[in-house]
Amino acid sequence: MATKIAFHGAARTVTGSKHLLTIGNKQILVDCGMFQGPRELRDRNYEPFPFDPADLDAVILTHAHMDHVGMIPKLIRDGYRGPVYCTRATKGISAISLPDSGRLQEEDAYQDRKRGRDVEPLYDEKDAYAALKSFEAVPYHQFHALPGGAQFQFRSSGHILGSAYAEIFLPNGERVLMTGDLGRYDAPIIKDPETVDWSEYLVIESTYGDRLHPQEDPLEFLHGVLSEVVADGSVLLVPSFAIGRTQELLYFIRMLQIQGRLPRIPIFVDSPMATSTTALYGGAKEEWDEEMTELMQEQYDPIEPEGLQFTRDRNSSKALNSMSGPMVIIAGSGMANGGRIQHHLLHRLGQERTHVLFTGYQAAETLGRRLLEGAPTVQIMGREVEVRAKVDKISSLSAHADQNEIFRFLGGFRQAPKTTFLVHGEPEAQDALAERIRTELGWNVEIPEHGQEFDLG
Ligand SMILES: [Zn+2]
Structure with a gap:
């Protein structure tokens, strides 16, 4: 069964996470985030999805930040009818933030109209409430079946409440680990990122791939x-x-x-x-x-x-x-x-x-x-x-791993993944991180371009 992965967001940038895994004739989308920041990125939110939402078989969310869940109401309004799997807290936070996002967009559209610009909101509050009905909470460390004979489980990623890696087990026995956003070690309240010792394919964030957080307490x-x-x-x-x-x-x-x-x-x-x-x-x-x-x-x-x-x-x-x-x-x-x-x-x-x-x-x-x-x-x-x-x-607070913390996470692997894909980072951060992974670990690293697809065998 041919397996492919395509990167439709957070490729050479830090927002808009959308990673599409195709297993045979089944399609699984991991995250459906909003593009944020400069106008040219935000404009992408208004383009049609680069896949038909009605053709997707499952959606998995790594956490509830808007750059990972923000487009779910639009995905569902545009035809997606399947489940949206996430942790209990991701569902809880999304239930607060998605309707809020819908309201904000209605307000923005209203302000734009007053200025003579006719921009439709991406979705409104009603769309957000409707979308929440598709959310299905899956406990951490519990295997859950996916269409096409795959399975997945959530593991703590230490980023925010409810954040998780999606560990996907392909029908051929290989794994794809999507870190979502990787958190900090020893941060207060929530558990540290879990150690992962093996995955054939790794999709990892790289926001601070070229930097170390200040040591200030x-x-x-x-x-x-x-x-x-x-x-x-x-x-x-x-x-x-x-x-x-x-x-x-x-x-x-x-x-x-x-x-x-x-x-x-x-x-x-x-x-x-x-x-x-x-x-x-x-x-x-x-x-x-x-x-x-x-x-x-x-x-x-x-x-x-x-x-x-x-x-x-x-x-x-x-x-x-x-x-x-x-x-x-x-x-x-x-x-x-x-x-x-x-x-x-x-x-x-x-x-x-x-x-x-x-x-x-x-x-x-x-x-x-x-x-x-x-x-x-x-x-x-x-x-x-x-x-x-x-x-x-305060400059030392961050919810993202820095370069050394990313390396601490990679250090858990007993063997190199076949391919490590760097996502969710600006080009300089990604290039620096890729360079260090290649020279220190000797791993095969890819930095996907927006829309690029890779064969996973
Ligand atoms: Zn995040």
């Missing part, structure tokens, strides 16, 4: 910032990603409290998506690492620091404007280019007793990037604001 850095905030009575604004990063921050704050290094101050999570996701993290026992499990057993809930409050509606979010420090407000979006953090920044950037702490990568042309670059004034919601606040960044 995020707990100590955060302690430094929070000590200043407490001493000055200032307000700490934290633009944060709702899935994963917010929960890590809550964990670090809780650790400082348990260690007696931080007095009780109000901590607001001002993001409906972060609020719902935090509840999922708190309920996903099967995914907690040992430390998280022990602390939970000792009643120390490590993602619920003392003083934590969730603001659900817009009014309670606005009410935070009249409060004074010391306090912490964690709100989306992580790059400050949308979400409730914008009105907090608008209100407080001009005040000296404000501290802004970025917690992740800030893309070019985002408000976050401009603030980090030290802009004296910025535009927010059509208004010009003078920046008097102190602006900082």
